[in-house]
Amino acid sequence: MSKRETAGGAGERVRLDKWLWAARFFKTRTLAQEAIEGGHVKVQGARAKPSHEVKPGERLTITIGEYVWEITVKALSARRGPASEARLLYEEDPASLARRQEAVARKRERREPRVRGDAVDRAKLRALKRGG
Known part of the structure; x- marks a missing residue:
């Protein structure tokens, strides 16, 4: 591993978009760049590049959809590894975690249950579509 890829190191430099990708907040660096440019990622409360x-x-x-993460960077990495390693790169505020969990619970309550017809209903629908 090079100096840029390891956690720690005094002279280490990692771009914000690459770090967000490595920390698994975004699936691609392009998505991370778009979120940063769109103002959905703030550093020390200010917009960044x-x-x-x-x-x-x-x-x-970091704002993704209706969820907001307030985190502190603990370590740097330019390499995307497993989720277990990614979680070691940052620490989330307890208040932020509580707000996100509450938002997830509210979203689950709003979700309507999936209703799937039984075999008889599906057979009737197929017959109707065939014109019979």
Whole structure:
């Protein structure tokens, strides 16, 4: 592993878009760049550019859909690894975690249950579509 890919290191530099991708907030660097440029990622409360060099201790606010993460960068990585490693790159505020869990619970309550007809209903529908 090179100096840029390891956690720790005093002279390490990692772009914000690459770090967000490595920390598994976004599936691709392009999605991370679009979120940053769209103002959905803030560094220390201010908008940033995808090329911003992330440093341990920086506070990030990441908005994805209706969910908001408020995190502190703990380590740097330019390499996308397993989710278990990605979780070690940041620490989420307890208040942020509680708000997100509450939002997930509200979303589950709003969701309507899937209703699937039984075999008889499906047979009737097929017959209707065939013209019989």
